[in-house]
Amino acid sequence: MGFARHVGQISVLTVRIVMAVGQGGVSLKSVFAQAYEQGIGSLPLVLVTAVLSGIVTSQQGGYQFSSSIPLYVLGSVVASSVVLELGPVMTAFVLIGRVGARITAEIGTMAVSEQVDALISLGRDPVPYLAAPRVIAGMIVTPILVGVANAVGVLTGLVSARATMGLGPEGFLYGARLYWHSWDLFYSLAKAFVFGFTIPVISVHMGLITHGGAEGVGRNTTTSVVFMIITVLVVDATFPPLFLN
Amino acid sequence: MDPEVTIEYENVHKRFDTPVLSGVNLSVMRGETVSILGTSGTGKSVLLKTTIGLITPDRGDVRIDGESVYHSTRLGLRDLRRTVRYVFQYAALFDSLNIYENVAMGLDPAEIKTLDPQVMLDRIAASLVNVNLEPAKVLSKLPAELSGGMRKRVGLARAIVGEPRIILYDEPVTGLDPVNSATVNRLIMSIAERTKVTSIVVTHDVEGALEMSHRVALLDNGTLRFIGTPDEFRRSEDPLVMAFADRRAAAEAALKLIEHDAYDDNDAGPAHAISIGVRA
Ligand SMILES: Nc1ncnc2c1ncn2[C@@H]1O[C@H](COP(=O)(O)OP(=O)(O)O)[C@@H](O)[C@H]1O
Numbered sequence: 288m289g290f291a292r293h294v295g296q297i298s299v300l301t302v303r304i305v306m307a308v309g310q311g312g313v314s315l316k317s318v319f320a321q322a323y324e325q326g327i328g329s330l331p332l333v334l335v336t337a338v339l340s341g342i343v344t345s346q347q348g349g350y351q352f353s354s355s356i357p358l359y360v361l362g363s364v365v366a367s368s369v370v371l372e373l374g375p376v377m378t379a380f381v382l383i384g385r386v387g388a389r390i391t392a393e394i395g396t397m398a399v400s401e402q403v404d405a406l407i408s409l410g411r412d413p414v415p416y417l418a419a420p421r422v423i424a425g426m427i428v429t430p431i432l433v434g435v436a437n438a439v440g441v442l443t444g445l446v447s448a449r450a451t452m453g454l455g456p457e458g459f460l461y462g463a464r465l466y467w468h469s470w471d472l473f474y475s476l477a478k479a480f481v482f483g484f485t486i487p488v489i490s491v492h493m494g495l496i497t498h499g500g501a502e503g504v505g506r507n508t509t510t511s512v513v514f515m516i517i518t519v520l521v522v523d524a525t526f527p528p529l530f531l532n
Numbered sequence: 533m534d535p536e537v538t539i540e541y542e543n544v545h546k547r548f549d550t551p552v553l554s555g556v557n558l559s560v561m562r563g564e565t566v567s568i569l570g571t572s573g574t575g576k577s578v579l580l581k582t583t584i585g586l587i588t589p590d591r592g593d594v595r596i597d598g599e600s601v602y603h604s605t606r607l608g609l610r611d612l613r614r615t616v617r618y619v620f621q622y623a624a625l626f627d628s629l630n631i632y633e634n635v636a637m638g639l640d641p642a643e644i645k646t647l648d649p650q651v652m653l654d655r656i657a658a659s660l661v662n663v664n665l666e667p668a669k670v671l672s673k674l675p676a677e678l679s680g681g682m683r684k685r686v687g688l689a690r691a692i693v694g695e696p697r698i699i700l701y702d703e704p705v706t707g708l709d710p711v712n713s714a715t716v717n718r719l720i721m722s723i724a725e726r727t728k729v730t731s732i733v734v735t736h737d738v739e740g741a742l743e744m745s746h747r748v749a750l751l752d753n754g755t756l757r758f759i760g761t762p763d764e765f766r767r768s769e770d771p772l773v774m775a776f777a778d779r780r781a782a783a784e785a786a787l788k789l790i791e792h793d794a795y796d797d798n799d800a801g802p803a804h805a806i807s808i809g810v811r812a
């Protein structure tokens with residue numbers, strides 16, 4: 288199926304989700320259930336990636352420092368790499384694997400086993416029942432997870448800088464603050480919000496259009512993951528020219 | 533419009549990659565049971581799904597009680613769907629819901645909000661009893677914990693709990709052992725008798741179809757090649773009807789069709805036509 292058609296169908300799905308929310312047809316209970324699953328379920332892996340991001344940027348940054356640059360600048364390198372880039376993007380990748388793939392496989396299985404048809408035939412619209420809770424949950428949970436990832440990433444960067452570079456916390460924080468704009472956090476969370484919408488909406492769409500049995504579920508799950516990765520990278524690449532100038 | 537006609541397919545066309553339905557015409561009367569036979573992949577499920585708007589025909593129309601399913605407002609379609617229930621081939625129970633919740637989905641959402649919980653439980657239990665399931669044993673189970681035959685019966689219970697006027701059955705006995713098949717066939721008959729429901733039954737069980745239906749239709753190559761009473765079906769001289777009705781003729785007709793390469797069955801091939809005939 289053509290790319291334009293996917294985009295068209297995702298747009299229609301988005302409009303229908305907004306309408307379903309407007310008509311009050313989305314159950315808060317299922318939004319909470321999804322938010323719990325996506326949020327608490329992803330937290331351990333998000334923490335692991337955040338810790339590694341902090342350590343890696345700190346080490347990598349430190350390694351490239353020469354004596355002419357004051358070491359406290361490392362604080363700024365770690366803080367901006369983690370907050371602007373690694374926190375949101377690594378979290379998005381975790382969510383693609385843990386949440387997005389699961390949503391496509393789950394809804395895809397429902398589609399090929401005619402559960403989606405059954406839902407419609409019983410007078411229930413799959414948009415408020417299946418799509419909206421997952422998308423709304425993603426939009427709530429992803430900025431929170433990214434916020435946590437940012438904090439944990441910077442903190443491990445700080446610890447790591449002290450352990451291996453001998454840069455104390457005061458120096459690290461001094462450097463981090465020196466180049467810090469309050470805008471940066473907003474930028475990071477705005478990215479997270481967009482990822483929190485695109486990941487579930489793509490995965491729900493790819494699930495709903497699944498046909499062709501178990502093979503179809505496998506095929507669409509893979510395609511869905513590829514779509515999500517590309518979308519996250521493209522969104523990530525369009526953010527700096529749009530917001531950092 | 534004839535006031536007795538409940539479901540009317542008019543010149544229904546649908547193609548996916550290849551034409552699937554190319555001009556299906558059928559009128560089903562109120563309270564009637566019509567069975568639809570046909571080899572796998574001929575479009576029986578597609579035809580059933582056009583009845584409630586799950587698949588939109590490219591051309592033609594489907595009317596329920598004179599009202600078009602396709603030229604109806606969203607609300608109109610929702611009302612139509614409320615009066616029609618679809619029994620899916622593999623039951624299509626919701627994996628994440630237990631049996632109580634699954635059957636409850638057969639009730640109107642607006643009704644659920646106003647229904648007394650005890651009354652609702654009684655209705656759900658009654659419909660499970662109607663399909664020979666013990667409510668106490670199954671209510672809190674998940675679909676995955678039941679056998680295939682039990683799941684199919686839960687699917688039936690979900691279809692009847694809302695007291696529909698029309699039930700569409702997609703291969704209700706396919707894949708069931710003979711005992712379970714007979715049970716399900718008898719249930720379909722008793723539901724039809726008790727509730728005066730109008731039924732369309734897509735099936736490969738020719739014997740069952742001839743026993744339970746007022747009329748039998750044979751879908752082949754996108755159109756209804758045969759439509760008539762069970763007696764007319766048994767007496768038909770059409771080789772394909774004979775293949776379905778009689779095992780000797782089945783083998784011969786199927787072989788003839790293979791020779792003429794007329795069989796274009798996309799999922800099972802000619803061998804399947806033989807096996808259907810032999811089962812009959
Ligand atoms: N949603 C769909 N998309 C594409 N092709 C479909 C779809 N539904 C059915 N088909 C095709 O239509 C044909 C008839 O299918 P179906 O009605 O399921 O056959 P059966 O008579 O066995 O129920 C098959 O070739 C099937 O692949």
Ligand SMILES: [Mg+2]
Nearest residue numbers: 576577621702
């Ligand atoms: Mg079928």
